[in-house]
């Protein structure tokens with residue numbers, strides 16, 4: 001059965017779609033462990049990532065749901081300042097250039113979306 005916003009299924013969760021330029025946090029369960037993630041609306045397109053920096057493994061946000069650079073154009077890790085391209089999750093500046101945030105799958109359209117793990 002395909003996951004829906006009402007019944008997202010295992011390894012998935014339903015999230016409210018953030019507005020353009022905004023982010024939202026969520027949690028889902030993967031193989032019995034809770035995984036924290038966040039979703040970003042990039043010009044109407046949604047991307048979701050695990051909230052774990054590839055540099056040292058800390059959450060990106062020290063202040064809850066603070067993922068964006070001051071100009072709102074990139075994602076930033078608060079621990080050592082790694083900058084990530086929001087569409088690809090690739091680090092473009094900082095201590096881990098080329099490292100990539102772990103992407104999650106975003107499904108659906110409208111105000112309710114489903115986010116699920118890739119594996």
Ligand code: FES
Nearest residue numbers: 053055056077080
């Ligand atoms: S832990 Fe994110 S930049 Fe170091």
